[in-house]
Amino acid sequence: MSNEVKTITVSELAKKVIRNEEIFILDARNTEDFDDWKIEGNNVEIINVPYFELLEGIEPIIDKLPNNRAIYVICAKGGSSEFVAEQITEAGYEDVYSIEGGMKAWSEHLEPIKIGELKSGGEIYQFVRIGKGCLSYLIVSNGEGAMIDTNRMLDTYEAVLQEENVKLTHVFDTHLHADHISGGKKIADKYNAPYYLPPRDAEEVTYEYSEIHDGDTHKVGDVTIKAIYSPGHTIGSTSFIVDDQYLLTGDILFIDSIGRPDLAGKAEDWVSDLRNTLYKTYRELAEQLIVLPAHYMSIKEMNNDGSIAKKIGTLFKQNHGLNIESDHEFRKIVTENLPPQPNSYQEIRETNMGKIIPDEEQKREMEIGPNRCAVR
Known part of the structure:
Protein backbone atom coordinates (compact mmCIF):
# COMPACT_ATOMS: atom_id res chain seq x y z
CA MET A 1 0.00 0.00 0.00
CA SER A 107 -19.58 -4.32 14.17
CA GLU A 108 -17.48 -4.69 17.32
CA HIS A 109 -16.88 -1.07 18.33
CA LEU A 110 -18.40 0.15 21.62
CA GLU A 111 -18.74 3.88 22.30
CA PRO A 112 -19.15 4.71 26.02
CA ILE A 113 -21.52 7.58 26.78
CA LYS A 114 -22.33 8.92 30.25
CA ILE A 115 -26.11 9.05 30.50
CA GLY A 116 -26.33 10.98 33.74
CA GLU A 117 -25.96 11.21 37.49
CA LEU A 118 -27.93 8.99 39.86
CA LYS A 119 -29.83 10.76 42.62
CA SER A 120 -28.52 8.38 45.29
CA GLY A 121 -24.97 9.02 44.16
CA GLY A 122 -23.16 7.63 41.14
CA GLU A 123 -23.49 7.49 37.37
CA ILE A 124 -24.94 5.36 34.60
CA TYR A 125 -23.06 4.71 31.38
CA GLN A 126 -24.48 3.49 28.08
CA PHE A 127 -22.23 1.62 25.67
CA VAL A 128 -23.40 2.14 22.09
CA ARG A 129 -22.44 -0.64 19.69
CA ILE A 130 -23.04 1.60 16.74
CA GLY A 131 -22.49 -1.06 14.06
CA LYS A 132 -25.09 -3.42 15.54
CA GLY A 133 -27.46 -1.13 17.41
CA CYS A 134 -26.75 -3.00 20.66
CA LEU A 135 -26.84 -1.08 23.94
CA SER A 136 -25.33 -2.16 27.26
CA TYR A 137 -24.96 -0.46 30.61
CA LEU A 138 -22.74 0.13 33.61
CA ILE A 139 -24.19 1.46 36.87
CA VAL A 140 -21.55 2.94 39.17
CA SER A 141 -22.07 3.97 42.80
CA ASN A 142 -19.69 4.37 45.73
CA GLY A 143 -16.96 2.28 44.15
CA GLU A 144 -19.24 -0.59 43.07
CA GLY A 145 -20.60 -1.41 39.64
CA ALA A 146 -23.26 -3.47 37.86
CA MET A 147 -23.20 -4.43 34.18
CA ILE A 148 -26.40 -5.06 32.21
CA ASP A 149 -26.65 -6.75 28.78
CA THR A 150 -22.90 -6.94 28.28
CA ASN A 151 -21.55 -7.56 24.77
CA ARG A 152 -18.75 -10.08 24.22
CA MET A 153 -16.06 -7.41 23.61
CA LEU A 154 -14.91 -6.58 27.14
CA ASP A 155 -12.02 -4.14 26.61
CA THR A 156 -14.12 -0.96 26.61
CA TYR A 157 -16.03 -1.99 29.74
CA GLU A 158 -12.82 -2.86 31.54
CA ALA A 159 -11.24 0.46 30.60
CA VAL A 160 -14.15 2.34 32.20
CA LEU A 161 -14.10 0.09 35.29
CA GLN A 162 -10.41 0.82 35.71
CA GLU A 163 -10.73 4.53 34.99
CA GLU A 164 -13.54 4.91 37.53
CA ASN A 165 -11.87 2.55 40.02
CA VAL A 166 -14.98 0.38 40.19
CA LYS A 167 -15.38 -3.07 41.72
CA LEU A 168 -17.82 -5.10 39.64
CA THR A 169 -20.37 -6.62 42.04
CA HIS A 170 -23.30 -7.61 39.79
CA VAL A 171 -23.77 -8.69 36.16
CA PHE A 172 -27.29 -8.98 34.72
CA ASP A 173 -28.76 -10.04 31.39
CA THR A 174 -32.34 -8.91 30.79
CA HIS A 175 -32.97 -12.10 28.79
CA LEU A 176 -31.26 -14.85 26.81
CA HIS A 177 -30.08 -12.91 23.76
CA ALA A 178 -30.56 -14.21 20.22
CA ASP A 179 -28.95 -11.51 18.08
CA HIS A 180 -25.58 -11.10 19.80
CA ILE A 181 -23.30 -13.13 22.03
CA SER A 182 -23.45 -12.09 25.65
CA GLY A 183 -20.26 -11.27 27.52
CA GLY A 184 -22.10 -11.32 30.84
CA LYS A 185 -20.97 -14.70 32.12
CA LYS A 186 -17.40 -14.09 30.95
CA ILE A 187 -16.96 -10.71 32.65
CA ALA A 188 -18.73 -11.95 35.79
CA ASP A 189 -16.35 -14.89 36.10
CA LYS A 190 -13.33 -12.70 35.38
CA TYR A 191 -14.20 -10.29 38.19
CA ASN A 192 -15.68 -12.90 40.56
CA ALA A 193 -19.13 -11.29 40.44
CA PRO A 194 -22.46 -13.16 40.34
CA TYR A 195 -24.10 -13.46 36.93
CA TYR A 196 -27.89 -13.06 36.97
CA LEU A 197 -30.26 -14.47 34.37
CA PRO A 198 -34.06 -14.93 34.39
CA PRO A 199 -34.59 -18.65 35.14
CA ARG A 200 -37.41 -19.06 32.60
CA ASP A 201 -34.89 -18.14 29.89
CA ALA A 202 -32.21 -20.36 31.38
CA GLU A 203 -33.80 -23.81 31.37
CA GLU A 204 -31.27 -25.08 28.82
CA VAL A 205 -28.12 -23.27 29.96
CA THR A 206 -25.18 -25.50 30.81
CA TYR A 207 -23.40 -23.27 33.36
CA GLU A 208 -24.07 -21.99 36.85
CA TYR A 209 -25.89 -18.67 37.23
CA SER A 210 -27.85 -16.71 39.83
CA GLU A 211 -31.60 -16.36 39.34
CA ILE A 212 -33.29 -12.99 39.04
CA HIS A 213 -36.99 -12.80 39.88
CA ASP A 214 -39.79 -10.25 39.75
CA GLY A 215 -39.45 -7.76 42.58
CA ASP A 216 -35.87 -8.66 43.51
CA THR A 217 -33.76 -5.69 44.60
CA HIS A 218 -29.99 -5.39 44.61
CA LYS A 219 -27.83 -2.68 46.13
CA VAL A 220 -24.91 -1.42 44.09
CA GLY A 221 -23.11 1.09 46.26
CA ASP A 222 -25.87 3.49 47.33
CA VAL A 223 -28.14 2.69 44.38
CA THR A 224 -31.02 0.21 44.27
CA ILE A 225 -31.73 -1.88 41.17
CA LYS A 226 -35.18 -3.48 41.10
CA ALA A 227 -36.18 -6.32 38.76
CA ILE A 228 -39.57 -6.30 37.01
CA TYR A 229 -40.75 -9.42 35.19
CA SER A 230 -41.63 -8.24 31.68
CA PRO A 231 -42.13 -11.20 29.30
CA GLY A 232 -43.00 -10.95 25.62
CA HIS A 233 -39.74 -10.84 23.71
CA THR A 234 -38.75 -13.98 25.60
CA ILE A 235 -40.67 -15.80 28.31
CA GLY A 236 -38.15 -14.71 30.94
CA SER A 237 -37.53 -11.11 29.86
CA THR A 238 -36.89 -8.92 32.90
CA SER A 239 -36.60 -5.13 33.11
CA PHE A 240 -34.65 -3.18 35.70
CA ILE A 241 -35.51 0.08 37.45
CA VAL A 242 -32.34 1.89 38.49
CA ASP A 243 -32.58 4.35 41.40
CA ASP A 244 -36.22 5.13 40.50
CA GLN A 245 -34.86 7.13 37.52
CA TYR A 246 -34.14 4.73 34.68
CA LEU A 247 -36.02 1.77 33.18
CA LEU A 248 -33.80 -0.71 31.36
CA THR A 249 -36.24 -2.49 29.07
CA GLY A 250 -34.03 -5.06 27.35
CA ASP A 251 -35.62 -5.99 24.03
CA ILE A 252 -39.23 -5.42 25.12
CA LEU A 253 -39.51 -1.69 24.37
CA PHE A 254 -37.37 0.48 22.10
CA ILE A 255 -37.51 4.20 21.43
CA ASP A 256 -39.32 3.88 18.10
CA SER A 257 -40.60 0.29 18.12
CA ILE A 258 -41.38 -2.72 20.31
CA GLY A 259 -39.79 -6.14 20.73
CA ARG A 260 -40.56 -9.09 18.51
CA PRO A 261 -41.92 -12.24 20.21
CA ASP A 262 -40.79 -14.88 17.72
CA LEU A 263 -37.06 -15.55 18.19
CA ALA A 264 -37.66 -18.77 20.11
CA GLY A 265 -40.46 -19.87 17.77
CA LYS A 266 -43.16 -18.82 20.23
CA ALA A 267 -44.69 -15.76 18.57
CA GLU A 268 -48.32 -16.83 18.92
CA ASP A 269 -47.77 -17.91 22.53
CA TRP A 270 -45.95 -14.76 23.65
CA VAL A 271 -48.02 -12.02 21.99
CA SER A 272 -50.33 -11.76 25.00
CA ASP A 273 -47.35 -11.52 27.34
CA LEU A 274 -45.86 -8.75 25.20
CA ARG A 275 -49.08 -6.76 25.18
CA ASN A 276 -49.57 -7.19 28.93
CA THR A 277 -46.02 -5.98 29.64
CA LEU A 278 -46.30 -2.94 27.38
CA TYR A 279 -49.91 -1.95 28.07
CA LYS A 280 -50.29 -2.88 31.73
CA THR A 281 -46.98 -3.41 33.56
CA TYR A 282 -45.21 -0.45 31.97
CA ARG A 283 -48.23 1.86 32.11
CA GLU A 284 -48.32 1.47 35.87
CA LEU A 285 -44.79 2.87 36.14
CA ALA A 286 -43.90 6.53 36.69
CA GLU A 287 -43.99 8.50 33.44
CA GLN A 288 -40.73 10.25 34.35
CA LEU A 289 -38.70 7.04 34.14
CA ILE A 290 -36.15 7.26 31.34
CA VAL A 291 -36.24 4.23 29.04
CA LEU A 292 -32.85 2.70 28.24
CA PRO A 293 -33.35 -0.19 25.79
CA ALA A 294 -30.95 -2.96 24.81
CA HIS A 295 -31.12 -2.00 21.12
CA TYR A 296 -32.02 0.76 18.73
CA MET A 297 -33.16 0.35 15.14
CA SER A 298 -32.20 3.63 13.49
CA ILE A 299 -29.65 6.38 13.96
CA LYS A 300 -32.64 8.74 14.08
CA GLU A 301 -33.35 7.46 17.60
CA MET A 302 -30.02 8.87 18.80
CA ASN A 303 -29.96 12.01 20.92
CA ASN A 304 -27.54 14.86 20.27
CA ASP A 305 -25.01 13.45 22.72
CA GLY A 306 -25.10 10.02 21.06
CA SER A 307 -27.27 8.42 23.74
CA ILE A 308 -30.42 6.38 23.15
CA ALA A 309 -32.89 7.37 25.86
CA LYS A 310 -36.34 8.89 26.29
CA LYS A 311 -38.95 9.22 29.04
CA ILE A 312 -41.53 6.45 29.05
CA GLY A 313 -44.34 9.03 29.23
CA THR A 314 -43.11 10.46 25.93
CA LEU A 315 -42.96 6.99 24.37
CA PHE A 316 -46.59 6.34 25.32
CA LYS A 317 -47.45 9.36 23.19
CA GLN A 318 -45.06 8.80 20.29
CA ASN A 319 -44.29 5.09 19.91
CA HIS A 320 -46.86 3.48 17.61
CA GLY A 321 -46.34 0.08 19.23
CA LEU A 322 -47.73 1.47 22.49
CA ASN A 323 -50.86 2.89 20.86
CA ILE A 324 -52.62 -0.03 19.20
CA GLU A 325 -56.07 -0.23 20.80
CA SER A 326 -57.27 -3.47 19.23
CA ASP A 327 -55.92 -6.74 20.60
CA HIS A 328 -56.51 -8.31 17.19
CA GLU A 329 -54.59 -5.57 15.39
CA PHE A 330 -51.74 -5.79 17.90
CA ARG A 331 -51.49 -9.54 17.43
CA LYS A 332 -51.48 -9.16 13.67
CA ILE A 333 -48.76 -6.50 13.69
CA VAL A 334 -46.37 -8.34 15.99
CA THR A 335 -46.74 -11.72 14.28
CA GLU A 336 -46.97 -10.70 10.62
CA ASN A 337 -44.97 -7.48 10.41
CA LEU A 338 -41.59 -8.95 11.29
CA PRO A 339 -38.18 -8.45 9.66
CA PRO A 340 -36.03 -11.49 8.79
CA GLN A 341 -34.61 -13.46 11.68
CA PRO A 342 -31.21 -12.23 12.93
CA ASN A 343 -28.22 -13.87 11.25
CA SER A 344 -27.22 -17.13 12.99
CA TYR A 345 -29.74 -16.47 15.75
CA GLN A 346 -30.12 -20.13 16.70
CA GLU A 347 -26.34 -20.59 16.97
CA ILE A 348 -26.15 -17.39 19.03
CA ARG A 349 -28.83 -18.66 21.42
CA GLU A 350 -26.96 -21.96 21.80
CA THR A 351 -23.72 -20.09 22.44
CA ASN A 352 -25.43 -18.02 25.12
CA MET A 353 -26.74 -21.25 26.65
CA GLY A 354 -23.22 -22.68 26.72
CA LYS A 355 -24.21 -25.53 24.40
CA ILE A 356 -21.61 -24.62 21.78
CA ILE A 357 -18.28 -22.82 22.19
CA PRO A 358 -17.29 -21.11 18.92
CA ASP A 359 -13.86 -19.51 18.54
CA GLU A 360 -13.47 -15.74 18.20
CA GLU A 361 -13.58 -15.69 14.42
CA GLN A 362 -16.72 -17.83 14.42
CA LYS A 363 -18.31 -15.44 16.91
CA ARG A 364 -17.52 -12.49 14.63
CA GLU A 365 -19.08 -14.26 11.66
CA MET A 366 -22.19 -15.17 13.65
CA GLU A 367 -22.78 -11.55 14.64
CA ILE A 368 -22.16 -9.92 11.26
CA GLY A 369 -25.20 -7.96 10.09
CA PRO A 370 -27.81 -5.65 11.59
CA ASN A 371 -29.82 -6.31 14.73
CA ARG A 372 -33.39 -7.43 14.06
CA CYS A 373 -35.01 -7.56 17.48
CA ALA A 374 -37.85 -5.15 16.79
CA VAL A 375 -41.23 -5.23 15.12
CA ARG A 376 -41.16 -2.93 12.12
Whole structure:
Protein backbone atom coordinates (compact mmCIF):
# COMPACT_ATOMS: atom_id res chain seq x y z
CA MET A 1 0.00 0.00 0.00
CA SER A 2 1.25 3.51 -0.80
CA ASN A 3 2.47 5.54 2.15
CA GLU A 4 0.19 8.34 0.98
CA VAL A 5 -2.98 6.42 1.85
CA LYS A 6 -4.30 7.38 5.27
CA THR A 7 -6.38 5.26 7.61
CA ILE A 8 -9.04 5.99 10.20
CA THR A 9 -10.14 3.78 13.08
CA VAL A 10 -13.76 2.80 13.60
CA SER A 11 -13.58 4.63 16.95
CA GLU A 12 -12.70 7.90 15.20
CA LEU A 13 -15.40 7.32 12.59
CA ALA A 14 -18.04 6.51 15.23
CA LYS A 15 -17.37 9.81 16.98
CA LYS A 16 -17.84 11.66 13.67
CA VAL A 17 -21.17 9.89 13.11
CA ILE A 18 -22.33 10.70 16.64
CA ARG A 19 -21.33 14.36 16.18
CA ASN A 20 -23.45 14.42 13.01
CA GLU A 21 -20.48 15.42 10.84
CA GLU A 22 -20.90 15.20 7.08
CA ILE A 23 -19.26 11.97 5.94
CA PHE A 24 -18.84 10.47 2.47
CA ILE A 25 -18.28 6.70 2.39
CA LEU A 26 -17.46 4.38 -0.50
CA ASP A 27 -18.44 0.84 0.47
CA ALA A 28 -16.50 -1.65 -1.65
CA ARG A 29 -18.28 -4.82 -0.52
CA ASN A 30 -20.58 -6.95 -2.63
CA THR A 31 -23.94 -5.29 -3.22
CA GLU A 32 -25.82 -8.08 -1.43
CA ASP A 33 -23.81 -7.52 1.75
CA PHE A 34 -24.18 -3.75 1.43
CA ASP A 35 -27.95 -3.96 1.02
CA ASP A 36 -28.22 -6.11 4.15
CA TRP A 37 -26.13 -3.88 6.41
CA LYS A 38 -24.19 -0.64 6.11
CA ILE A 39 -22.87 2.34 8.04
CA GLU A 40 -25.67 4.78 8.77
CA GLY A 41 -25.75 8.31 10.14
CA ASN A 42 -27.81 11.49 9.95
CA ASN A 43 -25.22 13.12 7.68
CA VAL A 44 -23.69 10.04 6.10
CA GLU A 45 -23.67 9.85 2.30
CA ILE A 46 -22.73 6.35 1.20
CA ILE A 47 -22.33 4.71 -2.18
CA ASN A 48 -21.66 1.07 -3.00
CA VAL A 49 -19.32 -0.01 -5.76
CA PRO A 50 -17.92 -3.54 -5.35
CA TYR A 51 -14.15 -3.82 -5.18
CA PHE A 52 -13.93 -6.05 -8.24
CA GLU A 53 -15.41 -3.29 -10.40
CA LEU A 54 -12.44 -1.07 -9.50
CA LEU A 55 -9.59 -3.46 -10.22
CA GLU A 56 -8.75 -1.61 -13.45
CA GLY A 57 -9.09 1.86 -11.96
CA ILE A 58 -11.64 4.28 -10.54
CA GLU A 59 -13.15 5.45 -13.82
CA PRO A 60 -16.53 3.80 -13.00
CA ILE A 61 -16.92 6.08 -9.95
CA ILE A 62 -15.04 9.23 -10.91
CA ASP A 63 -18.26 11.21 -11.31
CA LYS A 64 -19.55 10.05 -7.91
CA LEU A 65 -16.59 11.15 -5.79
CA PRO A 66 -16.62 14.56 -4.08
CA ASN A 67 -13.72 16.90 -4.79
CA ASN A 68 -13.85 18.96 -1.62
CA ARG A 69 -14.61 16.41 1.10
CA ALA A 70 -12.84 13.53 2.78
CA ILE A 71 -13.51 10.13 1.23
CA TYR A 72 -13.72 7.11 3.55
CA VAL A 73 -13.46 3.65 2.00
CA ILE A 74 -14.70 0.51 3.73
CA CYS A 75 -14.82 -3.19 2.92
CA ALA A 76 -15.42 -6.35 4.95
CA LYS A 77 -12.09 -6.58 6.78
CA GLY A 78 -9.95 -3.61 5.69
CA GLY A 79 -7.84 -5.12 2.91
CA SER A 80 -9.76 -4.23 -0.22
CA SER A 81 -10.48 -0.74 1.10
CA GLU A 82 -6.72 -0.04 1.27
CA PHE A 83 -6.35 -0.95 -2.40
CA VAL A 84 -9.31 1.19 -3.46
CA ALA A 85 -8.19 4.12 -1.29
CA GLU A 86 -4.75 3.93 -2.89
CA GLN A 87 -6.31 4.01 -6.36
CA ILE A 88 -8.34 7.11 -5.45
CA THR A 89 -5.29 8.80 -3.91
CA GLU A 90 -3.18 8.13 -7.00
CA ALA A 91 -5.93 9.69 -9.11
CA GLY A 92 -5.25 13.00 -7.36
CA TYR A 93 -7.67 13.03 -4.43
CA GLU A 94 -5.93 14.21 -1.28
CA ASP A 95 -8.20 13.41 1.67
CA VAL A 96 -8.76 9.65 1.31
CA TYR A 97 -8.95 7.18 4.18
CA SER A 98 -9.23 3.42 4.45
CA ILE A 99 -11.35 2.40 7.45
CA GLU A 100 -9.23 0.04 9.54
CA GLY A 101 -10.70 -3.42 10.08
CA GLY A 102 -13.68 -2.79 7.81
CA MET A 103 -17.22 -3.74 8.73
CA LYS A 104 -16.00 -6.44 11.11
CA ALA A 105 -14.33 -3.79 13.24
CA TRP A 106 -17.37 -1.51 12.86
CA SER A 107 -19.58 -4.32 14.17
CA GLU A 108 -17.48 -4.69 17.32
CA HIS A 109 -16.88 -1.07 18.33
CA LEU A 110 -18.40 0.15 21.62
CA GLU A 111 -18.74 3.88 22.30
CA PRO A 112 -19.15 4.71 26.02
CA ILE A 113 -21.52 7.58 26.78
CA LYS A 114 -22.33 8.92 30.25
CA ILE A 115 -26.11 9.05 30.50
CA GLY A 116 -26.33 10.98 33.74
CA GLU A 117 -25.96 11.21 37.49
CA LEU A 118 -27.93 8.99 39.86
CA LYS A 119 -29.83 10.76 42.62
CA SER A 120 -28.52 8.38 45.29
CA GLY A 121 -24.97 9.02 44.16
CA GLY A 122 -23.16 7.63 41.14
CA GLU A 123 -23.49 7.49 37.37
CA ILE A 124 -24.94 5.36 34.60
CA TYR A 125 -23.06 4.71 31.38
CA GLN A 126 -24.48 3.49 28.08
CA PHE A 127 -22.23 1.62 25.67
CA VAL A 128 -23.40 2.14 22.09
CA ARG A 129 -22.44 -0.64 19.69
CA ILE A 130 -23.04 1.60 16.74
CA GLY A 131 -22.49 -1.06 14.06
CA LYS A 132 -25.09 -3.42 15.54
CA GLY A 133 -27.46 -1.13 17.41
CA CYS A 134 -26.75 -3.00 20.66
CA LEU A 135 -26.84 -1.08 23.94
CA SER A 136 -25.33 -2.16 27.26
CA TYR A 137 -24.96 -0.46 30.61
CA LEU A 138 -22.74 0.13 33.61
CA ILE A 139 -24.19 1.46 36.87
CA VAL A 140 -21.55 2.94 39.17
CA SER A 141 -22.07 3.97 42.80
CA ASN A 142 -19.69 4.37 45.73
CA GLY A 143 -16.96 2.28 44.15
CA GLU A 144 -19.24 -0.59 43.07
CA GLY A 145 -20.60 -1.41 39.64
CA ALA A 146 -23.26 -3.47 37.86
CA MET A 147 -23.20 -4.43 34.18
CA ILE A 148 -26.40 -5.06 32.21
CA ASP A 149 -26.65 -6.75 28.78
CA THR A 150 -22.90 -6.94 28.28
CA ASN A 151 -21.55 -7.56 24.77
CA ARG A 152 -18.75 -10.08 24.22
CA MET A 153 -16.06 -7.41 23.61
CA LEU A 154 -14.91 -6.58 27.14
CA ASP A 155 -12.02 -4.14 26.61
CA THR A 156 -14.12 -0.96 26.61
CA TYR A 157 -16.03 -1.99 29.74
CA GLU A 158 -12.82 -2.86 31.54
CA ALA A 159 -11.24 0.46 30.60
CA VAL A 160 -14.15 2.34 32.20
CA LEU A 161 -14.10 0.09 35.29
CA GLN A 162 -10.41 0.82 35.71
CA GLU A 163 -10.73 4.53 34.99
CA GLU A 164 -13.54 4.91 37.53
CA ASN A 165 -11.87 2.55 40.02
CA VAL A 166 -14.98 0.38 40.19
CA LYS A 167 -15.38 -3.07 41.72
CA LEU A 168 -17.82 -5.10 39.64
CA THR A 169 -20.37 -6.62 42.04
CA HIS A 170 -23.30 -7.61 39.79
CA VAL A 171 -23.77 -8.69 36.16
CA PHE A 172 -27.29 -8.98 34.72
CA ASP A 173 -28.76 -10.04 31.39
CA THR A 174 -32.34 -8.91 30.79
CA HIS A 175 -32.97 -12.10 28.79
CA LEU A 176 -31.26 -14.85 26.81
CA HIS A 177 -30.08 -12.91 23.76
CA ALA A 178 -30.56 -14.21 20.22
CA ASP A 179 -28.95 -11.51 18.08
CA HIS A 180 -25.58 -11.10 19.80
CA ILE A 181 -23.30 -13.13 22.03
CA SER A 182 -23.45 -12.09 25.65
CA GLY A 183 -20.26 -11.27 27.52
CA GLY A 184 -22.10 -11.32 30.84
CA LYS A 185 -20.97 -14.70 32.12
CA LYS A 186 -17.40 -14.09 30.95
CA ILE A 187 -16.96 -10.71 32.65
CA ALA A 188 -18.73 -11.95 35.79
CA ASP A 189 -16.35 -14.89 36.10
CA LYS A 190 -13.33 -12.70 35.38
CA TYR A 191 -14.20 -10.29 38.19
CA ASN A 192 -15.68 -12.90 40.56
CA ALA A 193 -19.13 -11.29 40.44
CA PRO A 194 -22.46 -13.16 40.34
CA TYR A 195 -24.10 -13.46 36.93
CA TYR A 196 -27.89 -13.06 36.97
CA LEU A 197 -30.26 -14.47 34.37
CA PRO A 198 -34.06 -14.93 34.39
CA PRO A 199 -34.59 -18.65 35.14
CA ARG A 200 -37.41 -19.06 32.60
CA ASP A 201 -34.89 -18.14 29.89
CA ALA A 202 -32.21 -20.36 31.38
CA GLU A 203 -33.80 -23.81 31.37
CA GLU A 204 -31.27 -25.08 28.82
CA VAL A 205 -28.12 -23.27 29.96
CA THR A 206 -25.18 -25.50 30.81
CA TYR A 207 -23.40 -23.27 33.36
CA GLU A 208 -24.07 -21.99 36.85
CA TYR A 209 -25.89 -18.67 37.23
CA SER A 210 -27.85 -16.71 39.83
CA GLU A 211 -31.60 -16.36 39.34
CA ILE A 212 -33.29 -12.99 39.04
CA HIS A 213 -36.99 -12.80 39.88
CA ASP A 214 -39.79 -10.25 39.75
CA GLY A 215 -39.45 -7.76 42.58
CA ASP A 216 -35.87 -8.66 43.51
CA THR A 217 -33.76 -5.69 44.60
CA HIS A 218 -29.99 -5.39 44.61
CA LYS A 219 -27.83 -2.68 46.13
CA VAL A 220 -24.91 -1.42 44.09
CA GLY A 221 -23.11 1.09 46.26
CA ASP A 222 -25.87 3.49 47.33
CA VAL A 223 -28.14 2.69 44.38
CA THR A 224 -31.02 0.21 44.27
CA ILE A 225 -31.73 -1.88 41.17
CA LYS A 226 -35.18 -3.48 41.10
CA ALA A 227 -36.18 -6.32 38.76
CA ILE A 228 -39.57 -6.30 37.01
CA TYR A 229 -40.75 -9.42 35.19
CA SER A 230 -41.63 -8.24 31.68
CA PRO A 231 -42.13 -11.20 29.30
CA GLY A 232 -43.00 -10.95 25.62
CA HIS A 233 -39.74 -10.84 23.71
CA THR A 234 -38.75 -13.98 25.60
CA ILE A 235 -40.67 -15.80 28.31
CA GLY A 236 -38.15 -14.71 30.94
CA SER A 237 -37.53 -11.11 29.86
CA THR A 238 -36.89 -8.92 32.90
CA SER A 239 -36.60 -5.13 33.11
CA PHE A 240 -34.65 -3.18 35.70
CA ILE A 241 -35.51 0.08 37.45
CA VAL A 242 -32.34 1.89 38.49
CA ASP A 243 -32.58 4.35 41.40
CA ASP A 244 -36.22 5.13 40.50
CA GLN A 245 -34.86 7.13 37.52
CA TYR A 246 -34.14 4.73 34.68
CA LEU A 247 -36.02 1.77 33.18
CA LEU A 248 -33.80 -0.71 31.36
CA THR A 249 -36.24 -2.49 29.07
CA GLY A 250 -34.03 -5.06 27.35
CA ASP A 251 -35.62 -5.99 24.03
CA ILE A 252 -39.23 -5.42 25.12
CA LEU A 253 -39.51 -1.69 24.37
CA PHE A 254 -37.37 0.48 22.10
CA ILE A 255 -37.51 4.20 21.43
CA ASP A 256 -39.32 3.88 18.10
CA SER A 257 -40.60 0.29 18.12
CA ILE A 258 -41.38 -2.72 20.31
CA GLY A 259 -39.79 -6.14 20.73
CA ARG A 260 -40.56 -9.09 18.51
CA PRO A 261 -41.92 -12.24 20.21
CA ASP A 262 -40.79 -14.88 17.72
CA LEU A 263 -37.06 -15.55 18.19
CA ALA A 264 -37.66 -18.77 20.11
CA GLY A 265 -40.46 -19.87 17.77
CA LYS A 266 -43.16 -18.82 20.23
CA ALA A 267 -44.69 -15.76 18.57
CA GLU A 268 -48.32 -16.83 18.92
CA ASP A 269 -47.77 -17.91 22.53
CA TRP A 270 -45.95 -14.76 23.65
CA VAL A 271 -48.02 -12.02 21.99
CA SER A 272 -50.33 -11.76 25.00
CA ASP A 273 -47.35 -11.52 27.34
CA LEU A 274 -45.86 -8.75 25.20
CA ARG A 275 -49.08 -6.76 25.18
CA ASN A 276 -49.57 -7.19 28.93
CA THR A 277 -46.02 -5.98 29.64
CA LEU A 278 -46.30 -2.94 27.38
CA TYR A 279 -49.91 -1.95 28.07
CA LYS A 280 -50.29 -2.88 31.73
CA THR A 281 -46.98 -3.41 33.56
CA TYR A 282 -45.21 -0.45 31.97
CA ARG A 283 -48.23 1.86 32.11
CA GLU A 284 -48.32 1.47 35.87
CA LEU A 285 -44.79 2.87 36.14
CA ALA A 286 -43.90 6.53 36.69
CA GLU A 287 -43.99 8.50 33.44
CA GLN A 288 -40.73 10.25 34.35
CA LEU A 289 -38.70 7.04 34.14
CA ILE A 290 -36.15 7.26 31.34
CA VAL A 291 -36.24 4.23 29.04
CA LEU A 292 -32.85 2.70 28.24
CA PRO A 293 -33.35 -0.19 25.79
CA ALA A 294 -30.95 -2.96 24.81
CA HIS A 295 -31.12 -2.00 21.12
CA TYR A 296 -32.02 0.76 18.73
CA MET A 297 -33.16 0.35 15.14
CA SER A 298 -32.20 3.63 13.49
CA ILE A 299 -29.65 6.38 13.96
CA LYS A 300 -32.64 8.74 14.08
CA GLU A 301 -33.35 7.46 17.60
CA MET A 302 -30.02 8.87 18.80
CA ASN A 303 -29.96 12.01 20.92
CA ASN A 304 -27.54 14.86 20.27
CA ASP A 305 -25.01 13.45 22.72
CA GLY A 306 -25.10 10.02 21.06
CA SER A 307 -27.27 8.42 23.74
CA ILE A 308 -30.42 6.38 23.15
CA ALA A 309 -32.89 7.37 25.86
CA LYS A 310 -36.34 8.89 26.29
CA LYS A 311 -38.95 9.22 29.04
CA ILE A 312 -41.53 6.45 29.05
CA GLY A 313 -44.34 9.03 29.23
CA THR A 314 -43.11 10.46 25.93
CA LEU A 315 -42.96 6.99 24.37
CA PHE A 316 -46.59 6.34 25.32
CA LYS A 317 -47.45 9.36 23.19
CA GLN A 318 -45.06 8.80 20.29
CA ASN A 319 -44.29 5.09 19.91
CA HIS A 320 -46.86 3.48 17.61
CA GLY A 321 -46.34 0.08 19.23
CA LEU A 322 -47.73 1.47 22.49
CA ASN A 323 -50.86 2.89 20.86
CA ILE A 324 -52.62 -0.03 19.20
CA GLU A 325 -56.07 -0.23 20.80
CA SER A 326 -57.27 -3.47 19.23
CA ASP A 327 -55.92 -6.74 20.60
CA HIS A 328 -56.51 -8.31 17.19
CA GLU A 329 -54.59 -5.57 15.39
CA PHE A 330 -51.74 -5.79 17.90
CA ARG A 331 -51.49 -9.54 17.43
CA LYS A 332 -51.48 -9.16 13.67
CA ILE A 333 -48.76 -6.50 13.69
CA VAL A 334 -46.37 -8.34 15.99
CA THR A 335 -46.74 -11.72 14.28
CA GLU A 336 -46.97 -10.70 10.62
CA ASN A 337 -44.97 -7.48 10.41
CA LEU A 338 -41.59 -8.95 11.29
CA PRO A 339 -38.18 -8.45 9.66
CA PRO A 340 -36.03 -11.49 8.79
CA GLN A 341 -34.61 -13.46 11.68
CA PRO A 342 -31.21 -12.23 12.93
CA ASN A 343 -28.22 -13.87 11.25
CA SER A 344 -27.22 -17.13 12.99
CA TYR A 345 -29.74 -16.47 15.75
CA GLN A 346 -30.12 -20.13 16.70
CA GLU A 347 -26.34 -20.59 16.97
CA ILE A 348 -26.15 -17.39 19.03
CA ARG A 349 -28.83 -18.66 21.42
CA GLU A 350 -26.96 -21.96 21.80
CA THR A 351 -23.72 -20.09 22.44
CA ASN A 352 -25.43 -18.02 25.12
CA MET A 353 -26.74 -21.25 26.65
CA GLY A 354 -23.22 -22.68 26.72
CA LYS A 355 -24.21 -25.53 24.40
CA ILE A 356 -21.61 -24.62 21.78
CA ILE A 357 -18.28 -22.82 22.19
CA PRO A 358 -17.29 -21.11 18.92
CA ASP A 359 -13.86 -19.51 18.54
CA GLU A 360 -13.47 -15.74 18.20
CA GLU A 361 -13.58 -15.69 14.42
CA GLN A 362 -16.72 -17.83 14.42
CA LYS A 363 -18.31 -15.44 16.91
CA ARG A 364 -17.52 -12.49 14.63
CA GLU A 365 -19.08 -14.26 11.66
CA MET A 366 -22.19 -15.17 13.65
CA GLU A 367 -22.78 -11.55 14.64
CA ILE A 368 -22.16 -9.92 11.26
CA GLY A 369 -25.20 -7.96 10.09
CA PRO A 370 -27.81 -5.65 11.59
CA ASN A 371 -29.82 -6.31 14.73
CA ARG A 372 -33.39 -7.43 14.06
CA CYS A 373 -35.01 -7.56 17.48
CA ALA A 374 -37.85 -5.15 16.79
CA VAL A 375 -41.23 -5.23 15.12
CA ARG A 376 -41.16 -2.93 12.12
